[in-house]
Each structure stands twice: as structure tokens, then as C-alpha cells.
Amino acid sequence: MRVGLLGLGRIGAFHAETLAAHPLVDDLIVWDPVRSSPHGRQGDPFEADALVIATPTSTHADLLMKACRLGIPVFCEKPVAPTVEETIKVLKASEGNRVQIGFQRRFDPGYGAAAKALRAGELGELHRVHLLSADPAPPPAGYIPLSGGIYRDCHIHDFDILRWVTGREVATVYATGANRGADFFREAGDVDTSAALLTLDDGTLVTLQGSRYNGAGYDVRMELAGTLRTQVVGLDPRTPVTSTEGLQPPGEPWPDFVARFRAAYVAEIDGFLRSDTSPCTIEDALAALYVAEAAERSRREGRPVAVEEVSR
Numbered sequence: 001m002r003v004g005l006l007g008l009g010r011i012g013a014f015h016a017e018t019l020a021a022h023p024l025v026d027d028l029i030v031w032d033p034v035r036s037s038p039h040g041r042q043g044d045p046f047e048a049d050a051l052v053i054a055t056p057t058s059t060h061a062d063l064l065m066k067a068c069r070l071g072i073p074v075f076c077e078k079p080v081a082p083t084v085e086e087t088i089k090v091l092k093a094s095e096g097n098r099v100q101i102g103f104q105r106r107f108d109p110g111y112g113a114a115a116k117a118l119r120a121g122e123l124g125e126l127h128r129v130h131l132l133s134a135d136p137a138p139p140p141a142g143y144i145p146l147s148g149g150i151y152r153d154c155h156i157h158d159f160d161i162l163r164w165v166t167g168r169e170v171a172t173v174y175a176t177g178a179n180r181g182a183d184f185f186r187e188a189g190d191v192d193t194s195a196a197l198l199t200l201d202d203g204t205l206v207t208l209q210g211s212r213y214n215g216a217g218y219d220v221r222m223e224l225a226g227t228l229r230t231q232v233v234g235l236d237p238r239t240p241v242t243s244t245e246g247l248q249p250p251g252e253p254w255p256d257f258v259a260r261f262r263a264a265y266v267a268e269i270d271g272f273l274r275s276d277t278s279p280c281t282i283e284d285a286l287a288a289l290y291v292a293e294a295a296e297r298s299r300r301e302g303r304p305v306a307v308e309e310v311s312r
Helices: 010-021 057-069 084-093 109-119 141-147 156-166 183-187 262-274 282-301
Strands: 002-006 027-031 050-053 074-077 099-102 126-134 170-178 193-200 205-211 219-226 230-233
Touching (some): 010 262, 057 074, 057 084, 074 262, 084 282, 099 262, 109 219, 141 183, 156 205, 156 219
Parallel strands (some): 050 074, 074 099, 126 205
Antiparallel strands (some): 126 219
8 A cells, every 4th residue: 555654753754664664555655844764755645545644743633634534544643633622623524534543552562461451350459550651851842832741742641541451531630740850841831740640430549650850761651459469561671660679670771762662653553554443543532632631730720620621
């Protein structure tokens, strides 16, 4: 098939390499206003049989709606749009068209195994979940004002995988944050350190932590504690943690999200090319965005926020 790729930034360049090597892709058409790629040829991606969007967030909504008007199946990196209102607009415009949103953790074997174990009853009754997303270093200062903040930009992955693994919805969020690093976070109205308490619709408690300054390495984990067993996703030989009792992972710490989730990124593109259905829809992305919106409102107003406040 012919596949079009819009955007050749960090993740776009990785997608170009993945697509060029895929056995189903005969022709890769790439477009970026400032970058080029050794994979594929320059051209109009909208002439392809399927489209992958890896452009800046502000462009996603318009590009998605154009692809849907043309009836082209489309994969788009998260988020669908910067706001709830725009996301709903894209959702309505996409009716009848196949759209897959890039929440790659759904394709990571660890999260898949956790979801399977939980549903099989191996953990017993779930009582507690802990989520952690920590970057080794902050993104460029110019990125932060356009990111939507740490809860929309970073923790939206946690919110999506929480829903996917547990099969539950988030009912309330009580979030906070701190500025311990560069001034550009505070100047943009954002924080570089985050923490939140979430309650699921069945009463399960979820704690969440995040940081833009985890100098030990890239650290993303999920802990599920049940009445029979506790299971952890992301505790492997490259997890950047050291025990005071002397236990230390033997491998080099994960340097970034691309290295940590490389196999998952490849798997989600393979799934997009081979399937007629979407494993992560715009509805899923909207549900995660509602939780992120509630978290950001809670952080700013210093109170618990019910997700239905931002979703009704």
C-alpha cells in the first residue's frame, strides 16, 4: 500500500523508519516543511491509502478532519486536539472513518500482561494502583507553553493506560504540582513536578507522580495491588532505581521514551496497517483528555474535581 507520513520530528522520523521497513508498505510519501528523511519520497501524503500524522499538536485537528473528508484511514499521535471542544469537533467529523490515536503503552507487552492478569483474577480484588512518569530532563523551554501542561502532555498516557488496564473510569481527581527547576515552567503556568490522587468509579484509589527532572533516567511504571498479588509494569533491568539494600538493575537506564517503548511504537504502526478496526479511538483519547482536564483544574483551584465537571 501507499502510506503518507506528515511530520519528521523525533517521533515522525522513527515512524518513517518503521513504515519504510514494513512489508505491507510499497510506497512511503513523506512531508515536512523543514526536515527531510532518507526513508520515503517527498510528495502529497493525502494521495496515499493510509495516513500517519506526527506533526505538532496544534495541527492535528485540521489534518485529521481533512483525512476523514477524503475517507483515508489515519493514525495520529496524541492528542487529537489541544482542547476538549476541538476534540469533540474532530470526533463528530470522523464518523464512519477509521482513526487510531497513538497511545503506544497499549502495545507494550508489560501493560498487556498486567491487564490479562487482572481480568483473570490473578491479583484478586484490585485495591490500589500507582502510576509514575518521569523524564530524565525537561523539554525545550519553547515547548512548554504549547504543551498544555504536564497533565495534558505527559500524564494523559497514564490516564489512558489506567482506563485500558483496569477497565474502569476515573471519577474524581485531586492534583497538585510544584516548581523546583527552571523558571520557564512557572512562567508558562505549568509545573515540573506533579502528584495526584484519583478515585475510580468502583472506589479503587490511584496515586500518580511525575517529574521533568528524573536525572537517573526515563522511568515509567504502573503498580497494581490486589488482595492476592501485587504486579508491577516497568520494573526491568533498565529501570533507573537503586535500592539502599544493595539491589541495583544491571542494565543501562532507559534514556528516553523512544528507547523504552520502541517495540510498542513498532507494534502500534503494524496494528494500524493490518487491522480494519481501531484499538485506540478518538473516544478513548477524549476520555483520557477529560481526566487530564480535571487534573489541571484541580491543580489550579486546589480542590478535588469530578471528571463529570469537565465532561458534561
